[in-house]
Amino acid sequence: MADALLEVNGLRKQFGGVVALSNGRFVLQPGSVHALCGGNGAGKSTFLTIVMGIQDRDGGVIRRNGKEVHFEKPSDALDAGISIIEQELSPVPAMSVAENIYLGREPAGFLGRIDFATMNKNAQALLDELHFDISAKSLMMDLTVAELQLVEIAKALSYDAEVIIMDEPTSALGEAEADQLFAAIERLKAAGKGIIYVSHRLSEIFRIADSYTVFRDGAFVGDGAIADVTRESLIQMIVGRPLTEEFIKENTPTEEVTLKVQDLNTRGWVRDISFEARRGEILAFYGLMGSGRSEVFERLFGMSPNEGGTISLFGQAVDFASPKQAIDGGLAFVTEDRKGTGLVLSGDVRANICLAQLEQLSRGQAMQSRLEADAAQKMIEMFGIKTASDRLEVSGLSGGNQQKVVLGRWFLTNPKVLLLDEPTRGVDVGAKREIYRIMSDFAAAGGTVIMISSETDEVLGMADRVVVLRDGRISGTLDRAQLSAETLVHLAA
């Protein structure tokens, strides 16, 4: 067999006394998509940063085409034909797509002037080749999040790398854009490139990957061909124990309507939204990025002005003008972007849990620290949040635990209706399951859950009914009996 594009063995890294990676092992063959799986804290990120030359290793061997290599800085890795599409986007908003793609390596023209014509032409050719419908001359700030992600992908490919690392590339993409990405991946594969694919979404891994490697607790657990593994056994490898069911759904919806929305308009382009949510029910909102799902939630929660339509909660007409009123009315809103709009990252676990209940936890202006500590402790126990102390900054917690802190904040308000916007994005399989358990229990106890999700599996697994949105309008409402992946995708696109 020819040399592997990339072969890593015994990679080791520790920070202070903490071992982040004890045995990183990975073999990437040409013309293949290789999924790197593992929960949060499994050592995937550490592994990738070392391979990319961002961090130094403490031990182990990296071979590129059979030759041992040592990258001291990211550009060394790029020169060796390894590029990465990072999870966090880093666009320069005021520059064009072409300028972003060729940032720092613009084609030079006369007297060192940037040759814009060539740059735009090359960028457009690249985008066209990938079938991305984006103009190279448009400004980054005019693009949607999904388009930005596609540009980031084009940029990584523009380096002509042989090894392409994709870290959660679809986390901001809708179904249609994800399909474009997968088509591009197929073409790269055909061209003999190797792709390291990192994703928490197992359905994607089974769709596009050829082989897998699993890390757990900073060490290699196993690898093999995707064709030889079942979804269940892969999950078991990732979490290290058998999972009986991926989804947990024990609630039974009633006929009692808790929230009724009629002809709601918002943000100028989301129109005529009508739906009902019932006691004990998990209602899902499905649709592409930018279909208006989050906008509906924001309107319900009093974060955008009333532009027509009626909302009634428990039979009473309501029109919340601020989140405060919505919270007092019994609503809770777990936002999509945990770091951007969910957590105060500089704050500790306690402060974050207590944030929506400051009034209840104070007497006059004086905060009652006893009450705050008790409240935080209660939520930490209730959700099994893994933290050494409630005085630690939340930025140090894993994605799953951070999400549980946000959930804890909202459960403390004792809500009647839970609005969840992509509640399991960026959390590992184990934590996902715990979040499903929380949703199911809440609904079973008589609460109403309304959940936005881009993951078809999650919607099929958890929802009693689904409202599908397309371009700011409802394109269909489906009962659980009518649900199938095909109908969802069909209605959304």
Added chain:
Amino acid sequence: MTAQTDKQRDARAMATEFAQKYGILLALVLVCVILTFANEYFLTGRNIINVLRQTAINGILAIGMTFVILTRGIDLSVGSVVALAGVVSASLATTSTTAGIAGAPYPALLALLAGLIVGVAAGWVNGIIVSRYRVPAFVATLGMLSAARGLTLLYAGGKPVPALTDGYRYIGTGDILGVPMPVVIFAAVFFVALWVLSQSRFGRQVYAAGGNPHAARVSGINVNRVKLMVYVISGGLAGLAGMILAARTGSALTQAGIAYELDAIAAVVIGGTSLSGGVGKVTGTLIGALLIAVVNNGLDLMGVESYYQQVIKGGLIVAAVMLDQARHKQS
């Protein structure tokens, strides 16, 4: 790895952590120790009182500035508000017939109230422009810096307001059990601010609004109101500082307070409060303000030219932030 090296590593890590956490306090103590040996006059009661008195005005401004910076803002207008509040309140408390307004001198309390209202009003305008009209704080308060200075000159006709009543001057020159009034007021402001930021609901809201305004808003906090309030606090404290300054010198000058905002910001930043919001303590600000005052005092005592003092203060600010950056890089 042997247990021995592990222990050494732990000890070293702890020492670094300690140095970073208490670095500014250590610096303050170190400077004090050096000055105690370098100059026999430094550690005398009189000099200590003197240092505290010199800290008071900047300290009061810096405490207001701490609230503002915690919400990711900045208040460049405090120096001008010092002057404006000074001349307005002084015009009610002067015995001069030309500089005062009709009926002056009024009771000191009334004059002080007027100065406070001026400061609060200036802060309120800043706050409204920043929170409701979304003008960056730097620009909004830069505007106020100019406008309030202009209003000061207009109001006082470009001349100082002299001959303040003894009642009014008490807040600048009086003392309680030998402690000068400016220091007493500064201490009171400090303890109230300490309580508000660490124990009150408003304090929690300030940290949340600065740490992540979006998350704070979703959690039901009226972020705009919190922002408005921090500028009102900063403006009110600037008014208070302006009156103490006028009372101490016996007349309100139209040129009072020029560049005071820079010292206030310096004290906050040296004290470890992050300009990106959500992180910082008023105790840090106190130490920052004391460090600036002690360094100035020490250089004075040693006969160093005041020009050098500015250079040293500049170095201090940058060094403090470098230390802060190192801390963030580690975590």
